[in-house]
Amino acid sequence: MGVMNQKDKELFDKHLDLYESYKKHQFIRNYSKDVYADLIYLYTTYVNEKHNFSHWCSSCRTELVMHLYNWYSANVPTTWYQEVAKQEPEPEVVPVEEPKVEVFEPPKRRRKKQ
Secondary structure, rough: OOOOOHHHHHHHHHHHHHHHHHHOOOOOOOOOOHHHEEEHHHHHHHOOOOOOOOOOOHHHHHHHHHHHHHHHHHHHOHHHHHHHHOHHHOOOOOOOOOOOOOOOOOOOOOOOOO
């Protein structure tokens, strides 16, 4: 919708912990109306001009954070998500064959002959 200014980028970064919390723990803590106002401002400015989110609805608050930060991570090229992806790949782990250990198992009991 518009070019992101530095103030808005700082707002995104300020509230990024809400998104990280949800991604890691599937939980978003309750946040104040000031934080909600910041998120609604960012959402209506960059994602969609209209919104159906309520401050009183916990699933609405979660959806707001998810929609907003999914947009942010997809459209802002300098997010930490993409920086992590650019890091060196992990070295390959070569599986080591362990020597086979024989374990003594006693014979199974059978029925007595009659």
